[in-house]
Amino acid sequence: MPKISAVDLLQAYRQGLFPMAFPDAGNEIFWLSPDPRAVIPLDAFHVPRSVARLIRRGRFVTTVDRCFGDVITNCAARKDTWISKEIIKANIELHARGYARSVEVWSGDRLVGGLYGVALGGAFFAESMYYEESGASKVALVDLAHRLAKGGYVLLDTQYLTGHLERFGAVEIDRRLYLEQLATAVKMEARWLTMDGPLTNAIAGG
Numbered sequence: 001m002p003k004i005s006a007v008d009l010l011q012a013y014r015q016g017l018f019p020m021a022f023p024d025a026g027n028e029i030f031w032l033s034p035d036p037r038a039v040i041p042l043d044a045f046h047v048p049r050s051v052a053r054l055i056r057r058g059r060f061v062t063t064v065d066r067c068f069g070d071v072i073t074n075c076a077a078r079k080d081t082w083i084s085k086e087i088i089k090a091n092i093e094l095h096a097r098g099y100a101r102s103v104e105v106w107s108g109d110r111l112v113g114g115l116y117g118v119a120l121g122g123a124f125f126a127e128s129m130y131y132e133e134s135g136a137s138k139v140a141l142v143d144l145a146h147r148l149a150k151g152g153y154v155l156l157d158t159q160y161l162t163g164h165l166e167r168f169g170a171v172e173i174d175r176r177l178y179l180e181q182l183a184t185a186v187k188m189e190a191r192w193l194t195m196d197g198p199l200t201n202a203i204a205g206g
Contacts, residue, residue, distance in 0.1 A: 004029055004086045006093040013118055013125055014186055016179050018159060021084035029086065035175035038161040042153065045145040046169040054135045055142065060112070062143040063104045064194055068095045071102040071114040075128035083128060091127075094118060101192060103144050105136040115140045122188030123155040124148055141168060147193045155185035 004019060012018060017031040047055075054060075072091055076083035094100035099120060105113040113136025115129030126144070131137040145168070148156055158165050161172050173181075 004090045006090050006097060006099075009090050009094055009118065010099065010120065013120055013123075014182075016175070016182055018125065018127070019087055020082040021087055022082065023080060027084045027086070029084065032159075033175060034160060036161075036172035037175055037178040038158045038165065038170050038172050039178065039181075040145065040156045040158055040165065040168060040170045042145060042149045042156055044169045045149070045156075046167070047142055048138075048167050051135065051138045051142060055139060059107060060133075060136060060139050061106045062139065063106065064147070064192075065095070065102055066104050067111060068092065068100065068102040068116060070111060071104060071130075072116050072128075074111075074114070074132075075116060075130045077130070091116065091118075103140045103147075105131075105140050105143075107133055107136075112136045113140055115144060117144075119153075119190070119192055121186035122153050122190040123157065123182060123185035124153055125157045126159075148190075151193050152188070152190040153185075154188060154190075155181055157182075 009019070012031055016033045019029045020032055021027045021029050069092055072083065072088050076088060091100045100116060100118050102116040103114055104111055112133040113129070113131035115126060115137065117124055117126040124144070129137040129140055145156065158170055161170055
């Protein structure tokens with residue numbers, strides 16, 4: 001069984017690498033640094049109208065770091081997943097150290113979606129998200145971007161560009177530029193905002 005530690009993760013993120021386990025290769029962990037790299041510029045983050053309407057209806061409430069283990073486990077609960085047990089274990093250790101973070105989305109008292117990633121300096125490395133009710137993961141992403149912008153973060157790394165992320169303002173940049181931005185971001189000081197509740201409402205009204 002391949003081993004990976006919280007220290008391994010921190011060193012990798014600082015170098016622009018992230019881990020993925022490949023089930024077809026016995027869950028061997030590979031360290032990736034794609035070129036181009038997808039990021040969401042926080043000053044250009046876009047909330048699609050349908051998501052803004054969903055947030056205004058007040059159907060969901062968000063929290064942070066309340067149940068990190070549940071979020072990462074749910075993100076991994078797919079037929080084909082790159083999130084192995086070793087990756088989960090290392091991230092839970094990172095969470096205990098104050099680096100790995102989660103955004104949870106609730107409908108009443110039921111956890112219905114969320115995302116997790118790693119915060120390092122002024123950079124946030126978004127790893128995965130999931131939903132059990134339609135729109136919940138989108139609300140989590142909006143909440144995350146709002147917290148990061150308010151907390152002074154300057155880099156939101158999403159690794160790969162998808163049509164879904166593109167709707168929120170994600171773009172591709174070449175690896176050289178990404179590494180330059182990363183080197184600056186990890187040296188900065190930013191504050192992870194921990195208040196629960198209607199942070200997303202401020203965006204929905206904007």
